[in-house]
Amino acid sequence: MQGMSPIVKNITRLVAGFIVLFGAYIVLYGHVTPGGGFTGGVILAGGLALVVLAFGEAFARNVLTHEVAKVADSMGALLFLLVAVLGFAGGVFFTNFLPAGTLGHLVSAGTIPIANLGIGIKVGAGLFGAFLALAAFRRTTGAGQERADVLQSHS
Amino acid sequence: MAHLVPLLVAIPLAGGFLMPLVGRLTGRRRSAAALPILLAAGVLVLSVWLLLAADEPLTYWVGGWDFPVGISLVADGLSRLMAVVVATISLVALLFSIDYMARFTSPGLYYGLFLLMVAGMNGVVLSGDLFNMFVFIEVAGIASYALVAFGTESDELEASFKYLVLGTVASAFLLVGIALVYNVTGHLNWAKVGEAIQTAGGAPLPLQVAAAFFLMGFGLKAAMVPFHAWLPDAHPSAPAPISAMLSGVLIKASGVYALARFVFSVFDGDPALGWILVVLGVLSMVIGALMATGQDDFKRLLAYSSISQVGYVVLALGAAAVMRARGVSPTVVGLAVFGGLFHLANHAVFKALLFLCSGSVEYATGTRQLKDLGGIGTRMPVTGACLRVAALSISGVPPLNGFWSKLFIIVALVLGEMYVLAAVTAVVSFLTLMYYAKVQRYVLGGEPSERVTRAREAPLGMCAASVLLAVLCFGSSLMAVPAVRRRVLAPATEAVTAGVQAGRQGRTITVERDKAAPTDSRAAAVEPLRGGSPRPPRAAESLADGTAGAETRRAEPLARRAALDVGEAP
Amino acid sequence: MTLAMLPFMLAFLLLVAGLYAIVAKRNLIKVIVGILVLDYAANLLLVLMGYRTPPVGKAPVAPILTGGWAQAEELAASAVDPVPQALILTSIVIGLSVTALVVALAVRLYEKYGTFDTELMRNLKG
Numbered sequence: 001m002q003g004m005s006p007i008v009k010n011i012t013r014l015v016a017g018f019i020v021l022f023g024a025y026i027v028l029y030g031h032v033t034p035g036g037g038f039t040g041g042v043i044l045a046g047g048l049a050l051v052v053l054a055f056g057e058a059f060a061r062n063v064l065t066h067e068v069a070k071v072a073d074s075m076g077a078l079l080f081l082l083v084a085v086l087g088f089a090g091g092v093f094f095t096n097f098l099p100a101g102t103l104g105h106l107v108s109a110g111t112i113p114i115a116n117l118g119i120g121i122k123v124g125a126g127l128f129g130a131f132l133a134l135a136a137f138r139r140t141t142g143a144g145q146e147r148a149d150v151l152q153s154h155s
Numbered sequence: 156m157a158h159l160v161p162l163l164v165a166i167p168l169a170g171g172f173l174m175p176l177v178g179r180l181t182g183r184r185r186s187a188a189a190l191p192i193l194l195a196a197g198v199l200v201l202s203v204w205l206l207l208a209a210d211e212p213l214t215y216w217v218g219g220w221d222f223p224v225g226i227s228l229v230a231d232g233l234s235r236l237m238a239v240v241v242a243t244i245s246l247v248a249l250l251f252s253i254d255y256m257a258r259f260t261s262p263g264l265y266y267g268l269f270l271l272m273v274a275g276m277n278g279v280v281l282s283g284d285l286f287n288m289f290v291f292i293e294v295a296g297i298a299s300y301a302l303v304a305f306g307t308e309s310d311e312l313e314a315s316f317k318y319l320v321l322g323t324v325a326s327a328f329l330l331v332g333i334a335l336v337y338n339v340t341g342h343l344n345w346a347k348v349g350e351a352i353q354t355a356g357g358a359p360l361p362l363q364v365a366a367a368f369f370l371m372g373f374g375l376k377a378a379m380v381p382f383h384a385w386l387p388d389a390h391p392s393a394p395a396p397i398s399a400m401l402s403g404v405l406i407k408a409s410g411v412y413a414l415a416r417f418v419f420s421v422f423d424g425d426p427a428l429g430w431i432l433v434v435l436g437v438l439s440m441v442i443g444a445l446m447a448t449g450q451d452d453f454k455r456l457l458a459y460s461s462i463s464q465v466g467y468v469v470l471a472l473g474a475a476a477v478m479r480a481r482g483v484s485p486t487v488v489g490l491a492v493f494g495g496l497f498h499l500a501n502h503a504v505f506k507a508l509l510f511l512c513s514g515s516v517e518y519a520t521g522t523r524q525l526k527d528l529g530g531i532g533t534r535m536p537v538t539g540a541c542l543r544v545a546a547l548s549i550s551g552v553p554p555l556n557g558f559w560s561k562l563f564i565i566v567a568l569v570l571g572e573m574y575v576l577a578a579v580t581a582v583v584s585f586l587t588l589m590y591y592a593k594v595q596r597y598v599l600g601g602e603p604s605e606r607v608t609r610a611r612e613a614p615l616g617m618c619a620a621s622v623l624l625a626v627l628c629f630g631s632s633l634m635a636v637p638a639v640r641r642r643v644l645a646p647a648t649e650a651v652t653a654g655v656q657a658g659r660q661g662r663t664i665t666v667e668r669d670k671a672a673p674t675d676s677r678a679a680a681v682e683p684l685r686g687g688s689p690r691p692p693r694a695a696e697s698l699a700d701g702t703a704g705a706e707t708r709r710a711e712p713l714a715r716r717a718a719l720d721v722g723e724a725p
Numbered sequence: 726m727t728l729a730m731l732p733f734m735l736a737f738l739l740l741v742a743g744l745y746a747i748v749a750k751r752n753l754i755k756v757i758v759g760i761l762v763l764d765y766a767a768n769l770l771l772v773l774m775g776y777r778t779p780p781v782g783k784a785p786v787a788p789i790l791t792g793g794w795a796q797a798e799e800l801a802a803s804a805v806d807p808v809p810q811a812l813i814l815t816s817i818v819i820g821l822s823v824t825a826l827v828v829a830l831a832v833r834l835y836e837k838y839g840t841f842d843t844e845l846m847r848n849l850k851g
Contacts, residue, residue, distance in 0.1 A: 034789065037813065092215070093165075094161070130829075133829070247742060261848075293823075300823075309834070309838070320827075323764065326764075327766070330768070330771060330816060331770055334771040336772045523739050
């Protein structure tokens with residue numbers, strides 16, 4: 001996958017940071033405004049996909065690699081599970097054992113922001129990894145020859 | 156203690172998340188299997204302990220949030236039995252995978268998906284909520300779609316695609332059913348929905364439509380005729396341990412178990428539903444057996460045989476519902492349910508063993524066609540012996556376990572005066588004996604062909620797994636012994652036959668929230684909700700003017716949710 | 726059959742359309758689109774079940790607590806039911822995972838066969 005024209009690259013340099021910031025905002029404010037882990041993660045993945053599309057495969061192989069995506073994926077999921085298991089401290093599995101705070105503040109609602117963070121990391125990294133696996137590293141040759149073989153074996 | 160119940164889901168889930176990381180460290184070596192086997196052994200120990208130690212149904216409210224906003228995990232007799240079955244088969248399949256999967260790349264991903272499937276199945280059998288069960292069915296389903304396609308040959312990809320499409324159709328139907336149930340009763344909890352139907356004295360029309368959707372959805376997952384189209388393609392193409400898991404536990408956990416829950420715990424064993432189950436069961440038994448007789452591919456034959464045997468279980472459960480409504484004595488009803496559940500556990504064991512043996516045979520010779528497999532028994536003695544044990548069990552030869560479960564089903568049908576069904580069951584048993592005799596003749600006897608003489612016995616892990624299951628085939632006949640039966644199968648039987656009553660029994664685990672001194676504006680909202688009585692379902696026409704009746708219904712859970720939303724200090 | 730039933734009828738129509746696409750189409754991508762439509766139709770039905778008609782002249786109220794505790798009771802009495810919305814959020818995520826998996830399968834199948842036509846592949850039938 002090649003990169004795109006210099007216009008796209010420059011605009012992406014300007015805009016990508018804001019997209020990631022917006023995604024992070026939706027994830028972290030998930031307990032106050034609509035949104036939360038999943039939607040913020042999708043926006044994050046979209047921003048990262050934009051960067052890879054604009055700068056080409058080389059960027060995906062050197063900076064935002066598939067390995068990083070996979071590791072972040074597992075880490076996010078484990079963070080969520082950690083929050084659930086730590087809920088035993090409150091008595092029952094998955095209790096909200098941190099103090100609840102005041103309604104509408106960023107630091108409130110106990111363990112919910114941490115769970116949102118875990119989900120946001122996982123969804124963002126997971127979707128980005130899926131994008132890399134499906135689109136960025138694919139070659140479009142080779143299909144024709146296999147088709148010829150298959151159609152021949154049919155007759 | 157009881158707090159370990161959610162760990163049955165959390166442990167395999169943690170394994171599923173960790174395995175891709177571990178897999179990158181171990182590469183293709185066999186040590187990648189160490190962690191999954193450890194976790195699976197832990198889950199098995201936990202579920203066996205839960206089966207033997209707890210003696211009353213357990214309702215676990217996750218997070219301490221009580222009805223009506225909470226999610227509950229329910230561990231009653233049926234759940235505990237299913238959890239043990241799932242844990243046993245998954246441990247054995249993992250043992251088998253150590254050597255079998257050495258031919259594939261990325262074992263870390265395989266074990267990760269496998270553990271996610273186990274976590275999903277445990278979640279299905281433990282959940283007390285309609286929607287929670289749906290989510291776990293999907294988790295297990297998606298993991299299984301990916302596992303069927305694991306070898307990425309064209310056969311496997313096509314089979315996985317077909318399986319995925321039909322599985323998604325089933326899930327969409329389930330979601331529609333859940334939507335209708337929620338609209339009419341306002342609850343999603345099994346027990347509460349059942350109570351709501353009982354207080355209304357029967358299901359109104361939207362709930363009957365919902366029942367039809369559930370039947371279609373769960374029937375697709377359980378591969379009952381006429382919804383069986385995906386199974387004969389998906390099970391043969393999957394790697395052998397995955398076929399064992401799919402045939403042995405997945406169609407039972409997400410199909411038959413869910414059907415049993417939905418027919419008995421929600422609709423209280425409605426005889427109309429019972430008759431539908433009987434018809435579907437008979438169709439599956441007969442058509443599965445007939446199609447199996449004509450197969451040349453070993454694993455395809457086993458797949459059709461799975462359809463047939465699942466038909467037995469569904470027939471037994473449906474007949475029990477019908478007999479219960481007719482007023483037949485509770486002992487006979489209990490016997491029918493007992494036979495069905497016993498057959499479910501037995502089938503998991505011997506079908507998994509059959510698939511594992513076919514995997515060993517394929518590993519050694521590279522083919523699945525029965526005609527090419529003659530004389531394997533002399534070249535692979537251990538596998539041959541296990542295959543013979545499994546074939547005899549499924550045909551119903553005493554003293555192996557299949558004989559007892561089929562006997563109980565037939566006896567219960569005769570005692571319940573359903574003679575035609577008993578006769579059909581006996582005929583299908585005979586058909587089963589016939590096609591497994593064919594398998595034995597082809598595979599174990601006969602002239603060794605070129606391929607076979609080159610075959611060697613399977614590696615140690617695969618043999619050990621097969622021998623373990625063969626021993627279980629003998630051992631689980633012990634479940635018919637009264638002392639063992641009372642401990643293991645009787646609670647499961649009662650959980651089914653008690654119907655809706657089962658939802659009211661047992662212990663509840665929750666957190667005592669600090670309900671002292673709410674502020675004034677909240678007090679008025681919180682007070683009237685103490686106790687949360689089940690709301691009676693709405694009549695059919697109120698679905699149309701929908702919302703007038705909705706205010707009183709919606710206000711209560713909403714107010715409570717608003718009051719408890721931010722959470723109180725624990 | 727009042728007008729209030731119309732959204733439910735349309736959601737069922739969408740369900741049938743998705744089923745038709747899955748059963749009757751030969752192209753893999755059209756089958757995938759059928760899966761998507763089917764999933765979203767079921768989600769739509771679930772969300773519609775939570776709707777509560779507002780009093781005449783006012784707008785439907787979203788269940789978001791913006792005015793602090795003072796607003797809680799009034800919101801609870803008039804807002805749309807948030808439970809189906811939470812349910813479909815989960816369901817949409819599930820649909821996304823299935824879509825990612827099925828698209829990956831379709832890409833692999835294309836690499837094997839060079840075509841998306843199911844008639845030319847061996848085992849697939851409707």
